Amino acid sequence: MDKMILNVASIFQNDMILQRNKPVAVWGEAGAKSKVKVTIQGQSVECISDEKGKWLVNLSDLKASVKEELIVESGDERIVLTDIAVGEVWLAGGQSNMEFYMYYDKDYESVLPLCNDQLIRFYDVPKVASDEHKARFSYDLFGKWRKADEENLKYFSAVAYYFAKSLKDDLNVPIGIIGCNWGGSRAACWMDKQTVEKYGSVWLQDYEKGLLEIKDMDSEREAYFSSDLSDPMKVFDDEIRNKLLRGVPEEELLRIVAQWQENGNGPVIGPWHEWRPTCLYEYMIKTIVPFSIKGVIYYQGESDENHPDIYENMLEGLVGCWRKAFNQDIPFIMTMLAPFEGGGENYVVLRSQQKLATQRISNLWCASIGDVGNSYDIHPKEKRPVGKRLALLARGHVYNEDVLCDAPxxxxxxxxxxxxxxxxxxxxxxxxxxxxxxxxxxxxxxxxxxxxxxxxxxxxxxxxxxxxxxxxxxxxxxxxxxxxxxxxxxxxxxxxxxxxxxxxxxx
Known part of the structure; x- marks a missing residue:
């Protein structure tokens, strides 16, 4: 008899939030050809694992609730997950302005004493871009469901927190956020290869050309992994990123960046780097599909500046790729790029492409944040309006409330x-x-x-x-x-x- 090793996918944990009012997939591993039973809210669903021990069940619609238990059983093995809530779950995707922590937000100090809410919870997908990332780094602060309180708030996405807080106040149900984002990432990082080939093959060509220019692959790889920039646990601790996030006078910022470039620093995008096409889809998105979610909030595009004229196509590809992966026609609400002097004229094109995408892609909307940009800082510190406007679009278009939610x-x-x-x-x-x-x-x-x-x-x-x-x-x-x-x-x-x-x- 095969040895029974029952487990659930890493996103299923104590304190998690499950999506209400739609089927919920639960999956994991057990012994080959074993019976697995999953129970919650009085319903039980059974399945038989495959030859490799993989199993998946689909629970019927769950009602909004708190203090639930999810029980998974197979043979003599039993997993009991506790303090589970059922409500609304949104994925927060994109790059650094979505990743941007509450700790750096303009209103952090005033929000902190008032933030305690046991029914707003975050799960951050571990920032992994290669097998080597898995082997080299500890992910103790990632991959855990955390509640909104004074201990955890500093490491919540600021945009996603304000979005969740606004929805919680309006809907009065638990709100879960799955953070799946990485600073500097291009849209091509978040798609499977087939999608990138169809909608953004130039990004693959750029990557392959760049590989040919790397003279010493081993030394470049080691240089990358020896730097703090490669460590997801330290990514906000180095001097340059700290200054960029906290905000500095324009002259000082330009001096820092110029010095950084003079010292020979810059991205060498090898087969280990988090900016290469498809890697974040393969190593991050695929770890959480087909988790049931209500929708996606998305703040990305700054790093697509090299090929702005195809960004509408990239958005079409990304939306379609994720909808297929999650097996759900999920709504997407994105943020238009904030005003930024250093963006160059391509920012104008990118915003136009975002606007065109909303006119052509179903259930895709765009939040206007033209009043909260910064001329010299690509990471504006005022995230409250961003999150609240994303939530307003969700209320109007996803939850069908009679509210004015679209920008003039x-x-x-x-x-x-x-x-x-x-x-x-x-x-x-x-x-x-x-x-x-x-x-x-x-x-x-x-x-x-x-x-x-x-x-x-x-x-x-x-x-x-x-x-x-x-x-x-x-x-x-x-x-x-x-x-x-x-x-x-x-x-x-x-x-x-x-x-x-x-x-x-x-x-």
Missing amino acids: VGKALSFDENRLIIECENVDGGLFTKGDSLNGLRVFDELNNEIDKSTYKTLIENNKVEITFDKSIKGKKCRVEYAQAPYYEVNIYNMAEIPMLPFVLEI
Whole structure:
């Protein structure tokens, strides 16, 4: 008889949160061809493990609850997981602005004494990008379900915490967050190879070309693993990342980065590096599928700057890849890239690609955060508005609440003698500005010359943006751009206090 070794996948632990109102997959390993029974909320489901001992059951819909037990049995072996809650589970994906800890958030000190909530819980998928990562590092702080309290809050994703807090206050059910993110990662890191080949083959070509340029693979590998940057437990402890996250004066930041580059530092993306295509899908996403989730919040794109014109395709590939992997038509809510001076003109293209993706991909929405950027810091410290706007989109589109949740945006441009009139969407209740003038708006003539701002005035009238010139411009070609720069400051809002999205309109 085969030896019985019963276990469950690592995400199934004491204190976890399971998704309510939909089938829940539970899986693990046992002896080959063994009967396994899983019990929770009075229902039991059985299956037979395969030749390799792998098993999976699908529980019927669970009701929101707390203090549950999940019991897994096979032969004489029995696993009992306790203090389980059932509610809403969201995956928080992306790169460093999603990874960004509460400890670095602008409001951390004021939130900390008020954060204790046993029904907001986080699970961070271990940051593993290769077999060598597994062998070299301890993951004691990762791969555990943790409750929101003063001990654990500092290592919660700030965006995801504010998202979870907002949903918890609104839905009054347990909220679970699965953090699956890594600073600097490109979208191609989070897809399987077939998807990258279809939607972003240029990233594979870049990686393969880079491999050919590595002169000494062994020494580069050892240099990577000898540095703190390779250790997920120390990734926020080195001087440069600390300064980038905490924020420093622009001149000091530029000096640090210049010195870092002069010293020969830079990414050598070998077959061990977390930025190579497909690796984070293989080593992180696959460890948690097909865990039942409600949806995904996603903050990523800064590192796709090298190929911005295909980012819409990359998003289509990623959304499809994850929906297939989780076997669920899960909604995605992403964050538009925040204003940042160092992003270059490609940030404008990336934001446009994000906007196009929401128009073409079903159940994909984008949160507008054009008012919380930073000209010199790629990690803006004010994450509360980001999380709350993601939650607002979830409330409106996923939970079907009657709330204004989408950002206002210019949709059509028309003439009226000496006025240009911008028709806007998502303006129920009206538009308003914070400040005396409208920021971020530029007008260009038919020769692509910017029209002097002193020759026109802007105002909001009847939920529209009006641009009034000194003389008639009717019949002339022109273009209006809003927030079309790497860094911009916007101050046009709808009544949900969501800032207007970037747009370009021509007539």
